[in-house]
Amino acid sequence: MEELHVDVEDRECPICCEQFPYSKFVNMTHCKCSFCEMCFIHHFSAVIKEKSIIHVVCPICKKPDLEKEGNSEESREFFNLLDTQIHHYLDSATHELFQRKLRDKALMEMPNFSWCSHCPFGILHERDTLEMECPSCNKSTCFNCKEQWEDMHEILSCEEFKRVKMQCQEEKLYDYLAKNGIECPSCKYRFDLWKGGCLHFKCTQCQHDFCGGCRKAFFQGSECGFSEDCHGKGLHAHHTRDCFYHLRDWEVDRLQKLLQHNGIQYSDTKKEPPGLNERSSIVWIPTVKAHMDKAEKKDETTSNDTEDKEYFVKLINANNLDPVDLYTETEMKVELQRWKLTIPENCGGDRSEAYLQKLQMKIRQEIPLLVK
Incomplete structure (x- = not known):
């Protein structure tokens, strides 16, 4: 049987566990660890490309602790020596990336340096005011809180400014959801309503199934206690007669007649676009197509007809009109x-x-x- 002989000068890499001669090992400068050239290349190439510069440390002992040492003399010496090794073993593109990240780290440690909040440009801010103007995108940012600059920030602290902005955003969201949102009848959570499509909604918070038109609950047939007839049905709801589930089967002229019968004024969508406040998120957009085949004309007619019905049913529901009148x-x-x-x-x-x-x-x- 042939014996396996290992060169006495060979040693095992602690990372990949392969045998290499001493000449193929790289010694780290700030610890006693060493490993093969290929492991050095694979490790530092991946870390430089995918992680922050503070993670470019020894893969075995994780030294030095760059997050703790910051911009100390020891960390600067480590990076200088590591730069020489990276230049020798890694490709030029990775080495350039390492140097860019090292430069960015040095800039960020300067007390008057900040990145622009609107573009990738960095700025050395030397003005007395908190307003920081970017020469690249010409937009202004607060040097302290990094929020987009507004005139009221001149008299408000960063905390006060954030609080006012948050309050404004909450008020806008509340107004938007009040007009366009839908509320779960079970847990009262409100979320954005997308017009058109199926009326079956499932609450993301409590998983309650309900109708987006009348808010009646959807049940699996066996769970519905309304009547024995329900047991043979699948997912269903007992929609009220003014729900869009039923009124979408009416012609537009009949929906208009119900409004007229109760003295409710409305905009004629065929001639005049109603205001956005009247039609919520349904937007009337006049379009003209010079070349359109029959299928396209049919699809457009169906789409416009559905939008008109949604608008009129919304007016009917808002005024609590009863379709039984007609x-x-x-x-x-x-x-x-x-x-x-x-x-x-x-x-x-x-x-x-x-x-x-x-x-x-x-x-x-x-x-x-x-x-x-």
Whole structure:
């Protein structure tokens, strides 16, 4: 059997555990550690490219502690000696990156140096005021708190300025969510509402399933206790009759008629764009397409029609209007059946109008709308 002979001058690298001659080892300058050239190259190349300059230390003992020593004489000596080693063993691009990070470290330790908050430019700020103007992007930043500079910061401390800015942002967010947001009926958490699409919402905080139109809860069929018929259904909700779930099936003209019937004014979306405050996040954008095939025309018509319906249903809900005002006799009976209520008989030969009023009265009394 052939014996394996190891050169007495070879030694094992403590990182990769491979055998190399002493000439292939690199000795660290500020500790007693040493390891092979390839481990030196792999370690310092990765650290220089991916981490802060304070992590460019010995991979074995983690010395010196650059975070603790800061800009001491010992740390400067370490970097000077390491720079020579990196220049010898690593490629020129990595060496240049090391020198740039070393330069940035030295700049950041200067008391009047700061990075611009708007661009990668660094500034030596020597003015008496806290306002720091960047010669690269021409924008101003507070030298102390690094916030974008505003005139009111002249008379406010950084803490006061941040507090005022935070208050303004909270007020803007509150106003925005009040107009465009949606509130979970279970935990009352408010979040941004994206117009269009499915009405099924799942709260990110409490996981409650509900309808974005009427806020009624969604249930799996077996969990819904409304009636035995629900057990055979999947995820469903018992939407109120003024919910967009039902009113999106109405034609735009009929939605407008319900508003007119109750004396509610509205903007004609076909001719005049309503204000943003009126239509929340739905924006009316007039567009003209010179060349459009039939499919594109159909898609655009459907999209515009949906936006118009959302607008009118929002007005209907905001004014607590009841769609039953325009229900036909068949629709009223369907509404009563949907809520498992008895349909009144047309006794005594009631006139059609009188019977409709009887159905309408029963619906109003026994199936009230939710106050939004």
